[in-house]
Amino acid sequence: MEETISLKEIVDVLKKRMKMILLITVIAAAISGVVSFFVLTPIYQSSTQLLVNQSQSDQQYVDVNQVRTNVELINTYNEIIKSPFILDKVIDELSLEQTHAELNGQVNVTSAQNSQVIEVTVEDPNPSKAAEIANGIASVFQTEIVEIMNVDNVNILSVADVSDDPSPVKPNPTLNIAIAIVIGLMVGVGLAFLLEYMDNTIKTEHDIEKHLGLPVLGTIARMPEEETKATRRRTRQMAMRGETIESK
Template structure:
């Protein structure tokens, strides 16, 4: 037989485990805040741009659509070349970096808008000044080595160089976002655990549990009497008995 659960039962479970759910949410948010502010190392981004634009031999000639299309198609090739060892090994050597081309590649991101001749090279590093140097050096070395790699093709021009910001803002971590995600995860974990504990709880605590789990009708209920109540009733009984005894003795003396 399939078991169904009503909205009332859901709210009762949540109400019963509300403190536990709140503790999960608060704990997850606290952990996320501590990790974001005190554990994770802030990282910064710095970007440099270059443009792919075929140089004209005759200054009186103008670019046509095919030239622009060729430059745009070359960008996909340049995106691969700029992250290759031929470029990055020279960058690491010139800047005396403590790592090689493979580690440097993970810090590098090359992107371009669709049908655009402008390519953006973005470097992420805990040191913003170093990220700026890597971005500018990578674009410069790529520009210098492009004619050699592409057999005389010289169509790369630096559009803008990366600069060190006065008050840089780290791109990661993002404490607000991390805390918000932690709150959601904590709430989900707390609610899930609340329903799991309720599902594993087989104790019978109410009359409804007897009817639901045992399938037996309730004929009567025996109230729970505390010891204090029992002593109070006994004292009251003795007091009443003494009063009745005193009244009977007075009646006998009168007779």
């Protein structure tokens, strides 16, 4: 026979295992907070912007077609900026102790659609170093693109700098804790229903009807422990006096 579960049974399971669910959620949030604040290394971000415009030799012939050509070059420039040719020169110029592959993982190059501005963003545990690398990449690219593409159409629009009180972009403790709370609740609820599913013991008359398919003819109430102790005490006292217990 196909078994179904009612909303009341779901609520009963959640109430029954509420302490466990809350405990798992609190533990998950605590672990996430400890890892976010004391284990993960703070990462800082710094950005510089490059403007791709018409080549200097054609300054007097500024037109829409020239601008469109520069915009189409953006994707090519984005790849060149992160190429080993550029990054190796940046590593040598700044005396960085990392490979171009490692530096590539720290660099993100973006540009808005139909925009002539390229943004170079660098992430590093040291905010000053992040700004230094971003400015180094912009400077090297501006110099080398003249030989690579045989055009001089890149200008540095803004340089990367370090604020007086830089804030890390990651980790985000608030977001991490919120995610941990959601995951903790999901794990707790899932575990609650798993334990309930695996628990095949019979505890109530409803369980008898559900699992055995037998009607319940009657039940024996459980006497409170205080009444049980009082009855035993009266029985012992009457036995010591040689009296008999009259049934009422």
